[in-house]
Amino acid sequence: MAGFNKVVNSYEEAMAGLTDNMTIISGGFGLCGIPENLISEIKRKGCKGLTLVSNNCGVDDFGLGILLPDRQIQKIVASYVGENAEFERQMMSGELAVELTPQGTLAEKMRAGGAGIPAFYTATGVGTPVAEGKDVRQFNGREYILEESITGDFAIVKAWKADKFGNLVFRKTARNFNPMAATAGKITVVEVEEIVEPGELDPDEIHTPGIYVNRLIKGTFEKRIEQRTTRPAGE
Amino acid sequence: MAGFNKVVNSYEEAMAGLTDNMTIISGGFGLCGIPENLISEIKRKGCKGLTLVSNNCGVDDFGLGILLPDRQIQKIVASYVGENAEFERQMMSGELAVELTPQGTLAEKMRAGGAGIPAFYTATGVGTPVAEGKDVRQFNGREYILEESITGDFAIVKAWKADKFGNLVFRKTARNFNPMAATAGKITVVEVEEIVEPGELDPDEIHTPGIYVNRLIKGTFEKRIEQRTTRPAGE
Amino acid sequence: MALSRDQIAQRVALELQDGYYVNLGIGIPTLVANFVPDGMEVMLQSENGLLGMGQFPTEAEIDADLINAGKQTVTMATGASIFDSAESFAMIRGGHVDLTVLGAFEVDVNGNIASYMIPGKLIKGMGGAMDLVAGADNIIVTMTHASKHGESKLLTNCSLPLTGKGCIKKVLTDLAFIEIKAGKFHLLERAPGVSVEEIVKLTAGELVVPEHVPEMQF
Amino acid sequence: MALSRDQIAQRVALELQDGYYVNLGIGIPTLVANFVPDGMEVMLQSENGLLGMGQFPTEAEIDADLINAGKQTVTMATGASIFDSAESFAMIRGGHVDLTVLGAFEVDVNGNIASYMIPGKLIKGMGGAMDLVAGADNIIVTMTHASKHGESKLLTNCSLPLTGKGCIKKVLTDLAFIEIKAGKFHLLERAPGVSVEEIVKLTAGELVVPEHVPEMQF
Numbered sequence: 070m071a072g073f074n075k076v077v078n079s080y081e082e083a084m085a086g087l088t089d090n091m092t093i094i095s096g097g098f099g100l101c102g103i104p105e106n107l108i109s110e111i112k113r114k115g116c117k118g119l120t121l122v123s124n125n126c127g128v129d130d131f132g133l134g135i136l137l138p139d140r141q142i143q144k145i146v147a148s149y150v151g152e153n154a155e156f157e158r159q160m161m162s163g164e165l166a167v168e169l170t171p172q173g174t175l176a177e178k179m180r181a182g183g184a185g186i187p188a189f190y191t192a193t194g195v196g197t198p199v200a201e202g203k204d205v206r207q208f209n210g211r212e213y214i215l216e217e218s219i220t221g222d223f224a225i226v227k228a229w230k231a232d233k234f235g236n237l238v239f240r241k242t243a244r245n246f247n248p249m250a251a252t253a254g255k256i257t258v259v260e261v262e263e264i265v266e267p268g269e270l271d272p273d274e275i276h277t278p279g280i281y282v283n284r285l286i287k288g289t290f291e292k293r294i295e296q297r298t299t300r301p302a303g304e
Numbered sequence: 305m306a307g308f309n310k311v312v313n314s315y316e317e318a319m320a321g322l323t324d325n326m327t328i329i330s331g332g333f334g335l336c337g338i339p340e341n342l343i344s345e346i347k348r349k350g351c352k353g354l355t356l357v358s359n360n361c362g363v364d365d366f367g368l369g370i371l372l373p374d375r376q377i378q379k380i381v382a383s384y385v386g387e388n389a390e391f392e393r394q395m396m397s398g399e400l401a402v403e404l405t406p407q408g409t410l411a412e413k414m415r416a417g418g419a420g421i422p423a424f425y426t427a428t429g430v431g432t433p434v435a436e437g438k439d440v441r442q443f444n445g446r447e448y449i450l451e452e453s454i455t456g457d458f459a460i461v462k463a464w465k466a467d468k469f470g471n472l473v474f475r476k477t478a479r480n481f482n483p484m485a486a487t488a489g490k491i492t493v494v495e496v497e498e499i500v501e502p503g504e505l506d507p508d509e510i511h512t513p514g515i516y517v518n519r520l521i522k523g524t525f526e527k528r529i530e531q532r533t534t535r536p537a538g539e
Numbered sequence: 540m541a542l543s544r545d546q547i548a549q550r551v552a553l554e555l556q557d558g559y560y561v562n563l564g565i566g567i568p569t570l571v572a573n574f575v576p577d578g579m580e581v582m583l584q585s586e587n588g589l590l591g592m593g594q595f596p597t598e599a600e601i602d603a604d605l606i607n608a609g610k611q612t613v614t615m616a617t618g619a620s621i622f623d624s625a626e627s628f629a630m631i632r633g634g635h636v637d638l639t640v641l642g643a644f645e646v647d648v649n650g651n652i653a654s655y656m657i658p659g660k661l662i663k664g665m666g667g668a669m670d671l672v673a674g675a676d677n678i679i680v681t682m683t684h685a686s687k688h689g690e691s692k693l694l695t696n697c698s699l700p701l702t703g704k705g706c707i708k709k710v711l712t713d714l715a716f717i718e719i720k721a722g723k724f725h726l727l728e729r730a731p732g733v734s735v736e737e738i739v740k741l742t743a744g745e746l747v748v749p750e751h752v753p754e755m756q757f
Numbered sequence: 758m759a760l761s762r763d764q765i766a767q768r769v770a771l772e773l774q775d776g777y778y779v780n781l782g783i784g785i786p787t788l789v790a791n792f793v794p795d796g797m798e799v800m801l802q803s804e805n806g807l808l809g810m811g812q813f814p815t816e817a818e819i820d821a822d823l824i825n826a827g828k829q830t831v832t833m834a835t836g837a838s839i840f841d842s843a844e845s846f847a848m849i850r851g852g853h854v855d856l857t858v859l860g861a862f863e864v865d866v867n868g869n870i871a872s873y874m875i876p877g878k879l880i881k882g883m884g885g886a887m888d889l890v891a892g893a894d895n896i897i898v899t900m901t902h903a904s905k906h907g908e909s910k911l912l913t914n915c916s917l918p919l920t921g922k923g924c925i926k927k928v929l930t931d932l933a934f935i936e937i938k939a940g941k942f943h944l945l946e947r948a949p950g951v952s953v954e955e956i957v958k959l960t961a962g963e964l965v966v967p968e969h970v971p972e973m974q975f
Contacts, residue, residue: 072558072580073618098805098842099828101821124842149882157879169880172804173846173888177421180843185632185674186412187443189424192891193850196869196922199887208422208452212922217443229822234582234618240508241839242806243822248841252633267618273475274509276841278590278620280560280582280635292821296829302815307776307798308836333587333624334610336603359624384664392661404662407586408628408670415625420850420892427673428632431651431704434669447704464604469800469836476621477588478604483623487851502836511623513808513838515778515800515853527603531611537597 075235075285076264080110083258083286087223089116090143094179094221095123095133096250099152099295102243103132104260106288107225112136122146122219124175124246129153131293140164146219148172152295171199174216176249181218183252183281188217224254227290228277231261232268235282236275244276251281260288310470310520311499315345318493318521322458324351325378329414329456330358330368331485334387334530337478338367339495341523342460347371357381357414357454359407359481364388366528375399381454383407387530406434409451411484416453418487418516423452459489462525463512466496467503470517471510479511486516495523540732541713542755547681549574549757551640551711554679555581562586562631562671564641565609567681571640582616584636586667588627591619608667628667632674639675641668643682643707645697648744650707650719652680653699665702672703684712684741691743693717693724714738716755723747728755758950759931760973765899767792767975769858769929772897773799780804780849780889782859783827785899789858800834802854804885806845809837826885846885850892857893859886861900861925863915866962868925868937870898871917883920890921902930902959909961911935911942932956934973941965946973 077083084107087093093111097103108127111119112135119142126145127134136142137155144166151157159165170178171193181189190213194200204215226247229240237259239247251257264287312318319342322328328346332338343362346354347370354377361380362369371377372390379401386392394400405413406428416424425448429435439450461482464475472494474482486492499522542550548570555561555575562584563569575581583592585607592607593614600614607613615621622630630636643654652672655665672678685691693710710717715738716728724746729738731754739746760768766788773779773793780802781787793799801810803825810825811832818832825831833839840848848854861872870890873883890896903909911928928935933956934946942964947956949972957964 073582099824101805101824101828147882149884151879151881161879167880169882171883171887172842172885173850173892176842176846177419180629181424183633183635184412184629185634186424186426187446187448188441189416189421191421191850193888195891197883197887197919198874199883206423211422213422232618236618236620238508239841241820241822241833242803242824244508244839244841245806246842249843252629252635272591272615272619272621273473273479275620275622278622278626278630279618280584280590280630294819294821294824294830296824296827297819298813298829298831299816299819300813302817308800334606336587336606336610382664384666386661386663396661402662404664406665406669407624407667408632408674411624411628415847418851418853419847420852426632428670430673432665432669432701433656434665467836471836471838474623476602476604476615477585477606479621479623480588481624484625487847487853507809507833507837507839510838510840513840513844513848514836515802515808515848529601529603529606529612531606531609532601533595533611533613534598534601535595537599 073234073279075279075282076233077284077286080106080286083107083284084110084114086256087111087114087116090118091222092120092122094219094224094250094253095121096226096245096247098124098245100127100132100293102227102245102247104225104227105290107258107260108133108135115139117141118143120144122221124148124172126150126156129155144168146170148175176246178216178219179246179249179253182220183249186218188215190215219253221254224250224257226251226257226259228259228261230263230265231259231285232265232270234267235259235279235285236270237277237282238270238274239276248277251277256283257281258284260286262290308469308514310514310517311468312519312521315341315521318342318519319345319349321491322346322349322351325353326457327355327357329454329459329485329488330356331461331480331482333359333480335362335367335528337462337480337482339460339462340525342493342495343368343370350374352376353378355379357456359383359410360387361385361391364390379403381405383410411481413451413454414481414484414488417455418484421453423450425450454488456489459485459492461486461492461494463494463496465498465500466494466520467500467505469502470494470514470520471505472512472517473505473509474511483512486512491518492516493519495521497525542730545570547711547713550716550755551679551681552576554638555579559637560584562636562639566642568640568642586627586631588622588624589619591616628670631670634674634676636675637677639671639678640681641671643680644699645692645694646680646707646710647694647697648719648722648724650705651697652702652707653697654702656700668702672706678707678709680707680710682712684714691741693742693744695744714741726752728753730755760948763788765929765931768934768973769897769899770794772856773797777855778802780854780857784860786858786860804845804849806840806842807837809834846888849888852892852894854893855895857889857896858899859889861898862917863910863912864898864925864928865912865915866937866940866942868923869915870920870925871915872920874918886920890924896925896927898925898928900930902932909959911960911962913962932959944970946971948973
């Protein structure tokens with residue numbers, strides 16, 4: 070029997086079952102901590118009409134941006150976009166629907182989706198275009214808007230290390246949206262740099278318990294840097 | 305200047321400013337991971353009319369239970385109580401108000417309080433006494449009730465290790481409600497078993513960032529066990 | 540003959556599947572862990588913040604910082620993880636736990652469950668029970684079919700304050716395995732040696748009895 | 758004379774206090790980090806999940822897994838902590854950050870701020886700005902007082918879609934330090950060599966001018 074071993078051996082297997090018009094939640098911030106190879110597999114599969122939920126949409130030739138040329142994305146829910154030309158073209162022409170969501174609200178919507186909380190109130194966005202059509206309610210004399218949670222048919226996640234049971238550890242700011250994304254997918258697929266045996270990770274240091282993870286694969290990563298800023302050595 | 309050094313040198317200093325009728329949020333589950341010495345200091349100070357928010361209320365002579373004989377607690381918000389005789393007596397006689405709250409809702413109320421979320425919807429408690437007087441709303445055909453967040457004048461927390469900046473690490477199931485409690489106090493006081501220099505804790509392994517912590521003190525702990533269950537050695 | 544507590548646990552264990560994450564309540568549900576079929580792996584969730592609860596510790600292994608939701612000292616199984624209470628109930632409320640087993644005072648034909656308070660008696664609280672019944676898709680309630688005085692606990696309407704509304708689909712009593720659907724109890728299995736008539740007599744809510752009611756197999 | 762970008766940052770830095778947790782937006786706000794007074798410690802929060810942002814890395818230190826909210830490679834300061842985006846915005850939304858500094862297109866006398874979209878132009882999104890302005894008690898907006906064409910950015914009502922409603926109490930422009938209260942701008946300080954008349958001329962919203970308006974000190 071398979072027990073809790075979540076490891077799959079090919080990216081094809083990792084993304085099996087993804088079909089047109091599904092909703093995918095993706096971890097990552099800019100190009101940092103993105104599930105590079107899972108995105109490539111989505112491109113290879115060629116599924117269309119996808120709704121992507123991700124803080125950003127990559128650049129022209131990397132990250133979620135690579136799904137744009139073949140018009141695979143129908144709608145994106147994000148906080149900050151437009152770092153690439155094809156994205157702008159599709160958005161301006163109306164081929165691509167963009168639902169801009171404040172970054173903290175987006176993170177909380179994913180967390181709520183995974184945590185069985187259908188909606189929550191937040192002051193973020195009150196009185197702005199984000200509030201349009203949303204319930205407003207006062208608590209302690211301040212106005213808040215009601216935001217609904219998000220779940221996906223798939224969640225795609227990049228972690229640093231995992232044990233075979235899918236317990237995950239993230240590294241530095243590559244953590245970002247990944248832990249919430251992991252909780253919010255009907256099927257959560259995780260790619261990592263290293264897979265160890267169960268028991269090798271300290272239970273106190275696991276960031277995402279394996280219960281959220283359905284499939285796990287070891288990949289190699291380019292980890293492209295968007296803004297390479299440095300100081301001179303010796304300063 | 306003090307910078308980010310949160311260390312105080314006496315329990316008196318740790319709980320300075322606590323006065324009658326304040327609300328205190330406490331970490332701990334049963335007697336596990338409770339801020340033993342901060343509770344003792346509250347007893348010593350003798351503040352009355354307190355509202356305590358904690359999953360449980362200790363036992364007769366340990367944990368929050370020690371605040372009962374002097375009638376310091378006016379109200380407790382908890383999920384499971386009555387493990388001690390004096391508690392039962394005060395509750396039955398109406399001297400002590402008890403607001404029973406489902407455990408997950410209690411945890412989420414504390415988290416929401418710290419996270420600036422004034423209220424959230426949950427299916428927990430729908431159709432039960434917990435739902436009385438609360439808004440009910442449907443999402444995707446299911447009923448949910450609206451639960452409001454909780455914050456405290458003080459939060460009292462037990463962690464395992466901290467650096468001087470108040471970055472916290474918890475140990476095993478002594479973590480429980482402590483991280484949420486830490487976020488929900490106007491003044492958050494933490495007692496720990498060990499204080500290290502900033503930089504000694506791995507930033508990826510910090511459970512509670514120091515931004516939530518106002519005061520930090522090193523204590524010694526009895527760590528009483530409620531149900532000592534064992535198996536024979538060699539099995 | 541009515542099932543023993545161990546037999547109830549044993550029958551529940553047959554509902555386990557390999558790779559299940561399971562939350563077991565206090566009492567009979569806890570015993571289910573003793574009957575996990577050979578070669579099958581399940582992982583126990585304890586709502587105080589532990590996934591992968593192990594057996595009780597030896598004297599030498601006892602750690603005051605490691606307890607389960609029943610406040611008992613425990614150990615961690617290989618591959619366990621630790622988290623805070625908000626995360627634990629995110630897991631539960633979000634429907635990530637595959638099976639929840641818990642006790643009850645009463646259930647009714649609409650899947651309502653009463654398990655935490657008896658008005659007039661000392662009320663200790665619901666703990667995590669309300670979250671567990673509201674959050675899980677797959678719940679098995681274990682209880683005796685009737686009180687010592689022969690009063691049915693399977694009712695048309697629960698008489699006690701509810702722990703959850705419309706949450707329960709499966710009940711395993713000392714007499715029968717019962718499914719709840721479309722506002723009725725459905726008799727699936729009877730305990731060995733227990734007659735359908737006896738079950739019918741002790742079930743107050745409407746009970747659908749098929750032509751053949753198999754005896755439980757263990 | 759109008760303040761340079763560095764001078765704006767330098768004046769903002771005087772609002773820092775020892776032990777402050779600070780979130781600095783992109784652009785001029787980022788420069789504030791260069792002017793932290795000697796002997797004072799502040800800790801920078803980056804909303805992608807880092808508290809305790811350090812300086813830029815050397816070539817050798819560059820780590821693709823360690824960036825700030827502007828997607829720049831950074832390092833960690835001593836005592837830094839890492840967390841996920843939900844925790845990061847729990848911190849921000851929950852009011853735990855002591856000071857937030859960010860840019861804007863417009864602010865108005867009611868403390869409204871517009872900073873993220875110009876209808877008809879390419880809209881890139883609000884990122885974390887809406888959370889930051891709604892979550893922080895203590896915000897300083899930095900911007901030029903007027904556009905290159907001399908149109909005031911301190912208005913009676915923002916003309917652009919809002920980033921936040923009634924959030925802003927302090928604005929530092931290249932000409933003046935202004936407080937917003939009770940539906941009016943209040944002139945606190947003027948840039949060295951800038952006349953009150955010039956500031957009044959370039960402030961479209963109602964501006965309260967006290968008898969004596971001190972020059973900024975650095």
